[in-house]
Amino acid sequence: MLQITPHMRLLLAVEPVDFRKGIDGLTGIIRRVLRADPFDGSLFLFRNRRGTAIKAVLYDGQGFWLCQKRLSKGRFCWWPAKGDQAAQRLAAHEIQLLLWNGNPAAAAGQIWKKIEGTSFFTGHK
Numbered sequence: 001m002l003q004i005t006p007h008m009r010l011l012l013a014v015e016p017v018d019f020r021k022g023i024d025g026l027t028g029i030i031r032r033v034l035r036a037d038p039f040d041g042s043l044f045l046f047r048n049r050r051g052t053a054i055k056a057v058l059y060d061g062q063g064f065w066l067c068q069k070r071l072s073k074g075r076f077c078w079w080p081a082k083g084d085q086a087a088q089r090l091a092a093h094e095i096q097l098l099l100w101n102g103n104p105a106a107a108a109g110q111i112w113k114k115i116e117g118t119s120f121f122t123g124h125k
Helices: 025-030 092-099
Strands: 009-012 042-047 053-059 063-072 087-090
Touching: 009 092, 025 042, 025 053, 025 063, 042 092, 087 092
Parallel strands: 009 042
Antiparallel strands: 009 087, 042 053, 053 063
């Protein structure tokens, strides 16, 4: 399991990609389109054209991780608008929202705090 932490650099590719691509094809996009180094430990996220799946690529120092989430129903409700930049940087909590099909733009500017006596991930006391 991959852990997304606040100190990680997290980049979202704005344009959708062909999901037939594997690690080599996606690292090529990271280099050419995003103009980034796929070996720097950043987590790179890609979306398919239909908006039903996301792929994540991460280099952990030994090799590449390639993870995919495909929704069983519907489409991801939020993705950054096409603009001047090929990638958009997001914070760890925004990526978590995105992966749960939430809207990170709605959370922009909010400060996330730990609620005393509860665990953020489980909600258990």
